[in-house]
Amino acid sequence: xxxxxxxxxxxxxxxxxxxxxxxxxxxxxxxxxxxxxxxxxxxxxxxxxxxxxxxxxxxxxxxxxxxxxxxxxxxxxxxxxxxxxxxxxxxxxxxxxxxxxxxxxxxxxxxxxxxxxxxxxxxxxxxxxxxxxxxxxxxxxxxxxxxxxxxxxxxxxxxxxxxxxxxxxxxxxxxxxxxxxxxxxxxxxxxxxxxxxxxxxxxxxxxxxxxxxxxxxxxxxxxxxxxxxxxxxxxxxxxxxxxxxxxxxxxxxxxxxxxxxxxxxxxxxxxxxxxxxxxxxxxxxxxxxxxxxxxxxxxxxxxxxxxxxxxxxxxxxxxxxxxxxxxxxxxxxxxxxxxxxxxxxxxxxxxxxxxxxxxxxxxxxxxxxxxxxxxxxxxxxxxxxxxxxxxxxxxxxxxxxxxxxxxxxxxxxxxxxxxxxxxxxxxxxxxxxxxxxxxxxxxxxxxxxxxxxxxxxxxxxxxxxxxxxxxxxxxxxxxxxxxxxxxxxxxxxxxxxxxxxxxxxxxxxxxxxxxxxxxxxxxxxxxxxxxxxxxxxxxxxxx
Numbered sequence: 001x002x003x004x005x006x007x008x009x010x011x012x013x014x015x016x017x018x019x020x021x022x023x024x025x026x027x028x029x030x031x032x033x034x035x036x037x038x039x040x041x042x043x044x045x046x047x048x049x050x051x052x053x054x055x056x057x058x059x060x061x062x063x064x065x066x067x068x069x070x071x072x073x074x075x076x077x078x079x080x081x082x083x084x085x086x087x088x089x090x091x092x093x094x095x096x097x098x099x100x101x102x103x104x105x106x107x108x109x110x111x112x113x114x115x116x117x118x119x120x121x122x123x124x125x126x127x128x129x130x131x132x133x134x135x136x137x138x139x140x141x142x143x144x145x146x147x148x149x150x151x152x153x154x155x156x157x158x159x160x161x162x163x164x165x166x167x168x169x170x171x172x173x174x175x176x177x178x179x180x181x182x183x184x185x186x187x188x189x190x191x192x193x194x195x196x197x198x199x200x201x202x203x204x205x206x207x208x209x210x211x212x213x214x215x216x217x218x219x220x221x222x223x224x225x226x227x228x229x230x231x232x233x234x235x236x237x238x239x240x241x242x243x244x245x246x247x248x249x250x251x252x253x254x255x256x257x258x259x260x261x262x263x264x265x266x267x268x269x270x271x272x273x274x275x276x277x278x279x280x281x282x283x284x285x286x287x288x289x290x291x292x293x294x295x296x297x298x299x300x301x302x303x304x305x306x307x308x309x310x311x312x313x314x315x316x317x318x319x320x321x322x323x324x325x326x327x328x329x330x331x332x333x334x335x336x337x338x339x340x341x342x343x344x345x346x347x348x349x350x351x352x353x354x355x356x357x358x359x360x361x362x363x364x365x366x367x368x369x370x371x372x373x374x375x376x377x378x379x380x381x382x383x384x385x386x387x388x389x390x391x392x393x394x395x396x397x398x399x400x401x402x403x404x405x406x407x408x409x410x411x412x413x414x415x416x417x418x419x420x421x422x423x424x425x426x427x428x429x430x431x432x433x434x435x436x437x438x439x440x441x442x443x444x445x446x447x448x449x450x451x452x453x454x455x456x457x458x459x460x461x462x463x464x465x466x467x468x469x470x471x472x473x474x475x476x477x478x479x480x481x482x483x484x485x486x487x488x489x490x491x492x493x494x495x496x497x498x499x500x501x502x503x504x505x506x507x508x509x510x511x512x513x514x515x516x517x518x519x520x521x522x523x524x525x526x527x528x529x530x531x532x533x534x535x536x537x538x539x540x541x542x543x
Contacts, residue, residue: 026172026347033210033351075211076360077164078157078420080307080353085329086417087311091244091255094264099305101268103298109272110294112436116514117281123510127282128367129275130375133434135511137446137502140380142434145453147375149430150275152461154368155405157423158361162409163416164330165357171334172350178410184354185406212303214352218333219306221341222313227322236316244315257477266482267424273432274424276363304356310336330416369398422464425481429456432485433492439515441496442504448496456488 087095120126124135130146162181169180223230237244248254249261271277284293314332317323323339326332333353337346373394377383385393430453438444463480467473474480504512 025344026350027174029347029351030169030172030354033355075208075301075304075356076161076420077168077353077357078160078360078416080211080304080356081164081168081330081333082160082417082420084308084311084333085331087308088315088332089255089329090260091246092312093247093249093254094256094261095305095308095311097261097264098268099302099308101265102271103301105268105271106277106297106301107294108269109277109436110291110297112272112440113278114281114284114293115517116439117278118284119517120511120514121282123514127279128370128375129278129431129435130371131379132439133431133449134379136434136438136444136507137449138507139446139450139502142446142449142453143375144380145430145450145457146434147371147380149426149453149457150367150371150375151401152457153275153423153426154364154371154401155408155423156419156426156464158364158368158401158405159408160416160419160423161357161361161364162406163419165354165361166409167330167416168334168350168353168357172347172354181406181410184358185402187358208300210352210355212300214349215304215306217345218337218341218349219309221345222310222336225340226313226317227320233313233316236319237312240319241315244312259474259476259478261477263421263477263479263482266485267421270424270428270432270436270485272436273428273430275367275427275431276360278431278435279367307333313340365398365401368401369394372397372401418464418467421479422460422481425460425464425479425485426457429453429460429481429485429488433489437489437492442515443496444492445496445499445503446501447499448492448494451495452488452490452492455491456485459484459487 083095083098087098117126117132120132120135124131126132126135128146129150130143133146134140134143136142162185165184166177166181169175169184170177173180173183175183226233228235234245243253243255246252246254248256248258311332314323314336317339318325323335326335334350337349341349373390377393378385378390433444433452433456434449438449460481462470463474463484466480474483504515507515
């Protein structure tokens with residue numbers, strides 16, 4: 001027992017995973033991947049001269065890179081390991097909801113916010129989601145609520161990512177959960193702190209490709225090598241556990257509780273309330289290409305849903321007695337790989353999972369840093385510092401957030417899914433109504449934003465973490481954070497209907513122009529650098 005484990009009760013998920021694995025090929029792939037990420041951080045760091053470069057990559061991202069980065073920042077250890085494990089435990093219905101709902105959430109995000117956020121960035125130099133909240137409601141209290149939501153949500157969601165990182169890292173490396181966690185933190189911390197958001201979108205694009213390839217390889221080898229193939233899997237589950245294929249929401253006797261499944265639907269509908277996704281819209285070079293971005297993001301995500309195919313095959317293998325039940329649902333994906341895939345594929349896919357975790361975590365680190373340095377110190381408190389100082393302080397804040405989230409990951413006693421769902425709810429309880437709804441509803445008011453966000457965020461912190469810390473649970477499997485979100489939305493709408501501060505008529509003309517933009521085409525803005533169709537107006541260059 002180490003001195004650290006004596007003083008702090010370290011998490012032991014890795015020891016309880018129920019799967020043991022080590023491969024020199026996997027280790028070599030991880031080392032190569034880590035070196036590539038470090039190189040990206042060093043290269044991108046050369047461009048970090050001001051806040052726009054650090055936080056929104058100079059607004060010069062190509063549509064393919066930004067679209068892949070958006071998908072990669074949402075798909076994560078929570079999505080790949082957690083969804084597979086939950087699907088293994090809850091059944092087919094849950095996986096279908098996530099596989100269909102999340103791409104729909106991406107498309108909804110592009111439709112609601114794509115053009116509006118990019119043009120807001122150009123008109124007001126907005127670089128964060130709390131910036132967008134302030135420009136809509138012109139109240140620093142709204143900005144402060146947004147920054148608080150981003151910071152707290154980053155801490156919870158990052159902890160979930162790092163817990164998954166420790167688990168998978170312990171399989172790839174000849175080390176324990178805690179040691180794997182530390183190694184992963186060093187790698188992701190370096191290229192994020194040094195390279196900022198430019199390193200984030202570059203690495204996200206690379207990691208997104210790895211995730212898609214890993215998903216295709218996983219599905220192929222599991223389906224091809226399972227005894228009897230897909231027909232045998234279906235026959236086994238249909239005979240031994242038919243409820244696995246039943247749909248609770250259709251009135252059948254499915255495994256998933258109705259409250260839990262409806263909570264998952266709420267998650268899918270609020271992708272536009274996730275700052276690591278919506279801030280990508282600030283970075284696009286040519287806004288007219290956003291229509292293709294929605295397709296690329298959704299399609300790439302659906303390809304990674306192939307990881308979840310392993311869930312029913314592992315369930316069938318356990319029912320048939322081919323493999324022993326590991327006792328931990330989160331072991332479903334690595335267990336399927338160990339049983340049905342060749343060694344080099346196992347190593348590649350596990351590294352792809354680590355890539356997913358890192359791509360999501362570096363986006364959160366940048367969001368958390370921007371909430372503290374840009375939104376709080378610079379904008380809310382009005383402190384004057386140079387661009388170079390801001391980048392330096394952002395890097396120090398990023399490092400501090402990295403350490404705190406790592407400590408939470410190493411000590412939190414609950415499940416990864418609880419941390420991930422809670423972090424999602426902390427974000428969406430404030431950002432979804434105050435940005436996604438407010439920029440598309442003229443009647444949203446400052447009072448509605450303040451009351452709805454305050455109620456939603458406060459209830460989320462209590463109800464999302466209450467299962468672990470306060471020892472209560474909600475009926476029908478309802479996720480507390482998602483219920484709190486819905487309550488906050490109701491308050492937001494209700495208060496807005498009876499108040500009138502900063503409705504559409506009270507806003508500056510350029511913000512009205514942003515709100516009036518068509519979600520796909522149409523509308524005009526006063527900036528000479530943006531064309532009517534949302535593309536970049538280069539006419540001045542041609543004169």
